[in-house]
Amino acid sequence: MKDLNIPLEKLIASKAIIGQCKKEKRIFTPFEQAVLIYQNPLLSHDEMLNLLNQINEAIKGDSEYEELHKQLEEYILTKDGKQIEWFHKEHFANAFIEVPFPFRNGDFVHTIGDSKIAIFSSCKDEKDYKKGIKFRQNLLKKGAGLDTTDISCRVESLETSYKKPQQLCFQHYHPSLLTLEYAELKEDDENYVLLKAAQELMQGRGSLEVFCEYLLK
Known part of the structure; x- marks a missing residue:
């Protein structure tokens, strides 16, 4: 797999969450990065597609990420690239990942x-x-x-x-x-x-x- 150098600031909208990820030295897998990019409300549609395409190019040919590659190909090449027609918790558009956070009760x-x-x-x-x-x-x-x-x-x-x-x-x-x-x-x-x-x-x-x-x- 090629190196992925997408900064946290592109993956995550919240500065507080970014700070906690850096504090805990949280490294996100390509799949997790795709989840974060899809959920980032500050990215334009074109920016999101560009970043997802970077992930897709980096994992291409890597058997470990064959399913993610298939999902990204289908999403990027759809007519409008905006809508997932089905819900599946293992799809990057719907998946759960663990995200560090600094907030505590009363904040x-x-x-x-x-x-x-x-x-x-x-x-x-x-x-x-x-x-x-x-x-x-x-x-x-x-x-x-x-x-x-x-x-x-x-x-x-x-x-x-x-x-x-x-x-x-x-x-x-x-x-x-x-x-x-x-x-x-x-x-x-x-x-x-x-x-x-x-x-x-x-x-x-x-x-x-x-x-x-x-x-x-």
Whole structure:
């Protein structure tokens, strides 16, 4: 196989994730690189095709990557190159891969392209981080159907209550880790005090009484 020299900055949109990959010295296989490129929202369609073609040329003739070569050939040579007509968790467009991340519970985050601040709530500490990796590895060994949607995390954001429009509440959603960045909460931001109280509560430092006082104002 020819050498692949695609920088992390082309593979991954999130600067925070890139930094963690470098810290952990995470090396991605050609298949994993194809997964990341396909999931990168900052790449134009032409940029994505160009990078996938680089991978395809590098693995051509290597029996270890015969299936990936076939997938890339089919994708690159389709009429529009934009759509996979089927879903298969072993296809690079749908596959799960393990992605290092630096976020811990209580961190303020936002998704790329959306400045709305949310609070990370998927991983308590380093022990929890390693436990999560081991859990997913065991699932894969058992043949569990993990796919791209499992490269995600849980975050909580402050929203208007469905039942009481005049009341605020926290609701969770599951963005891709690949699109998550740290967010800076400023003192003049709307609901600053409430968000800080929620952060402290999630990090085990706050008071439920104080949190409820601000939430129910």
